[in-house]
Amino acid sequence: MTELATRIKDVIDEEPVVLFMKGTPQFAMCGNSSRALEALRAQGAPVTAVDIMRDPSIRQELQELSGWPTIPQVFVKGELVGGADITQELAESGELKQLLEEKLGPGYADGAEERTVDVMSS
């Protein structure tokens, strides 16, 4: 595994909720990334965002790791939840909240913060 792939995997495994997106939460560069972000925000999820536009290799490595062809990608506790459509659908049906409570505990939203990590630097 490349160093970058290891760093991406570490973020996925260590952060409770990870959103790989185009742009940052402050400035999303794509409607689908925004949709996934808003769905997570609506549940008060502690979102750790990774901007895949930082470098084209991030997207390649991520795609290989997850087997998912498109951006955004949402992970909870190391597991791929899906892209924007799935995340939005699960949010609307209440299943996303359930999933977050199951995986992270019912108090997951307490003190939840939004942050961006840079996988290009270790």
Next chain:
Amino acid sequence: MELVTYDLEQLLRDAFPEAEEVRVTDRTGGGDHFLVEVTSARFDGLSLLEQHKLVNEALAAPFAAGTIHEMRIKTKGTA
């Protein structure tokens, strides 16, 4: 543009011959942003992630070719 929509529908029908409904809509009229809707008994009991995976696989070729720039997926089981 119409052709692309038709081609994508054909790929989906080949992949899901049992589907009750297959519909591809060109969302922007530009021939590269699509809404894909599939209703099939094959989705029964599968998670949304698994359902979308099947659709992604069926359209892997036009995706790789860049024909599809962006795609929204709506899947439904029949149960």
